[in-house]
Amino acid sequence: MTILNLKVNGINVQADVDSNRRLLDFLREDLNLTGTKEGCAVGECGACTIILDSKSVCSCLILAAQCEGAEVTTIEALHRDPVGKKLQNAFVQHGGVQCGFCTPGVLLSTKALLDVCPDPTDDEINEALEGNLCRCTGYQPIITSIKAVLKAR
Template structure:
């Protein structure tokens, strides 16, 4: 990672399984890179201070608030946005469950909540209620009152357990 004469740093990263080599300013946030440079606009900017979770992406397998991560810190790393899980069966199952259970209302927080939920269930297909709450603690929702979101995730867990038990 070397800075050029324009004080930009060349970075290489993988976003949604596609390799990119880019030059970024030192103050460019991962959120801005993803939305403005790579046009992955499903990731939302909410609070800009890491409090709301609307900008949650997966960075090297872990959910992060992309508004708090500098793009230069992502050199050599892998990023997954909501667009990157569009064809993933678990993500599709979560999306459908959010629709059925009312976990989506205005939808602004939904990409971040889905990314946090997807990461949780990908690591732990049978999380406890406490695990779910811990995974979602960085995601704020003004519309649902959270219970429909929790019901949506629990419905996926139940469905997957039933599939395992019947196999």
């Protein structure tokens, strides 16, 4: 067991974790933050994407113990951020949400991009989303949703 101290969605968290516990499992099972989904469990689909210290990462590939002192943002906190709330609304309005399974990861990948690049090019948007698999939208409604937020700025 390792004592873990980190910040999750702006709240300081201290917990005992097994050294082999994935961050994904810690978030979902220990903190009940179930918006982070498990898809492939090997970092290929992006369903488990969270923001870790300002970078979008697959939480299925990271051990919780590696996150000592880190700051984690999950989908549950996105609505508290002005850009995050705009992204969520645009995804609903423009059909970027279909089955919804990939949506938390896509939104967090997009938010991480916009935090470092507020006016991304099409190539930068595509690159930021290349780790997120969506089986429903064909990606065009996702891109349309992101561009709607950019246009409204």
